[in-house]
Amino acid sequence: MMAAVGEPPELKKFSGMQRAAALMLSLGHEQGGPIWDQLTTEEIKELSSTISQLGRVPAVVVEYLLVQFSGEVSSMSTLHGSYETTERLLEGIMPTDKVKEIMEDIRGPSGRTMWDKLSNVSEAVLAGYLKNEYPQTVAVILHKLRPDHAARVLSELPREFATDVVMRMLRMDTVQKDVLVQVEQTLKSEFMTNLSRAQRRDPHETMAEMFNALDRSTEEAMLEALDDKAPESAERIRALMFTFEDLANLLPGAIQTIVRNCNKRELALALKGSPEDMKKVFFNAMTERAAKLMRDDMAAMGPVRARECEEAQTALVRLAKSLGDRGEIMLVDPKSDDAMIY
Template identity: 40%
Template sequence: MARINAITTRLNGVTGPEKVAIVMLAVGKTHAAKLLERFDEDEQKEIVRAMMTMGLVSGDMVERLLATFVSRIQSSDVFGSVAQAEQILLSVLPPERVRTLMEELKGAAGCSIWEKLQSVPDAQVAAFLAAESPQTAAFVLTRLPPAQAARVLQQLPRPLAEDIVKRILNLTPVAKPVVDDVERVLRTEFLINIGQNRMADNHGLLAEIFNHLDHELESAMFASLDKDMPESSERVRSLMFTFADLKNIDDAGIQILMQELPPGLLPLALKGAAPEMMDLFLRNMAERAARMLREEINGMPKVRLRDVEDARRQIVNICKELIARGEITASGEDDGGWVG
C-alpha cells in the first residue's frame, strides 16, 4: 500500500485507503475510475472496502482532504456505499471481475478472509493448522490478532507449536501467489466446511435462538422438547449461555463487563435477581458505587418481567462478545459447552 500511504501521510485520523476513497467519491466515477487504475489489485480492494463502509463524510473533512491533492476544489458531502463502489469498478473493470470482487468484499460485511478467521473457534483453527505444514501454520498465525494466535498456539501439540514459533522468527515476506493459495484453501476447504458443520448441528443454532426468547416461551419450548426429544433438549440446554452463567466469569472479567454496560441496564437486570447474582456484581464495585446500585434497585418501581429478561439478555450478549474477542474468560464445569 505504499502508493496510498505516500499520497496521504500528511493527514491524521483517517487511514490511507479511506482518504483515497473519499477523494474518488468526491471527484466522481469517471475520474475515480482513472485513479483506481493506478493501483494494484490489493490496493483496489482496500480502497473499495473503505468506500463501502465509511458512510457519510462531512464537507469539512472532504475539503481538508482535497486540499492536499489540488489547489482549488469545491467540497461537498460524499456518501460511500456498495452501489457507489460498484459503479466505479464497472467503469474500469470487466463486469465478471466486478461481480467476483464485490462478492468477496460484501461477504461478512466486507471482511477479508483473515477477518472472517477471527470469528472461528480457536480449537477449530488449531485443528486446521495441525493438518497443514508448519510453515503454512506459521504464516497464518502471523495474520491473526496476537491474542487469538496465542490461544491457538496453546491448543497445538507442544513439538508442533515449538516448530511453528521458530518458523515465525525466520519467516520472510511471502510471495503474493503463495498468499493467494493459502487464502483459497482457507476459503474453500476450511471456512466452508465449518459453515456446513454448523448448519449440520442445529442444536447450537437452537440454543442461540432460545437465548433470545422470553422466559414463558422458552419454558414452553423446552417442555415440548423434554417430552418428545429429551436428549436433544438436554443438549440445547447445555449449549445455552444464560444470565446465571455469568457466575462462571471471574471477578476481573465482571469488572470489564460492567465497564461495557450502558447506563441503567444493570439495575434493571438485577431487579429480583438471586442473592448470588447480586453479590457477583456488588463485590466488584467500589463501596459507594455498590451502595448506590442497591438504593437504585430498591427504589425502582415494579417493572415488567419481560423488561428484566431483555436487560439480562443484553448483558449476556455483551459478555459473549467480550469472550469471543478474548477480553474476558469463563471458568467452571460447563465452560467448554458455550465459549466460542
C-alpha cells in the same frame, strides 16, 4: 459511430446510481443482459429499485450516457476485470460504505472476512490442522491472527514445531501479497470448507440461540409446549441455552468486562430481579464505591415490572455472548463442565 455529445445540464439532477439505472434501462434486455449477469443479488435489487423509481429521463441524458459508455468501450484495446477495477466501477454508482461492504463480500479469501472467520475457530481445531502444514505457512497464518488467538493456537502445537514457527515469525519481513493470497486460498478451499462440512450444526443449538433471544414468558410457553410434543428436544434445548444464571459461572475478569461494557441502567434492572447470590457475583466485580452507587440506583428505582428485569437480563446475556464471540471473554459452554468456548 455516434457524434460527441457535450454533458447536458439536466445530467446534474441524476445521481450515480440513477445514471447507471438509466443506462441499463436504455441498453435493454439483449444488450444489458451480460452486464446484469455480473451483478450480485443485492446490486440487482438496488439497481432494479432505482429503475422502478426513475421516472422520465430526458432524451439528451440518455444519449449522453450511451455515447459516454460506447466511447469508453471503443477506446479500450482490452478489458481487465479485477478487484481494483470492480471497486472503481462501483464507487461511481453507489456510496462508499456500500462499495466497501460489497467488496469485502466478493473478495472472499482475500478480504478481511476470511481472517475474522478463522479467528472464531477454536485453537484446538485450528492447531490440529496447522500441525500438518509447513512451519513457514503456519508462521504466515499466525502473523495474521489476533495476538491472543495466535498465542492459544501456538500453545496447542507440538513444542518443537511451535518453536520452529516462532523462529520463522521472528525472521519474517512483510508478507508478499501473492504468498498471502495463496495461503488464504488454501485455507478457504481446504480447511474452512472441510470445517463447515464437519460442523453441521445441531438444530437444537440453533433453537437454543433463538430461545435465548425470546422474552422469558414466551420462552417458557414455547418450552412447555415442546414438553408435551417433543420432550427430548425440549430437554436438549434447555441444556444448550445460555441463561442469565449461567453468568455466575464466568471468571471474575469476564464479569468485570461485562460490567465495563454494559448499560448501567440495564445492569441495575437485571440485578434488581435476581437472587442475592447473583447480585454478589456482579458487586464483587466492581469497586466498593461503584457497588454502593449501583445498590443506591436499584433502591431509587422502587417497584419495577418483572418483565423489565427479564428483558435487562436477556440484554446482558446477549452482551456476554457478543463479547465471547469477539474473544474478549471466555464463556463456560453449557454443554460441558470442562469445555470452554471463545
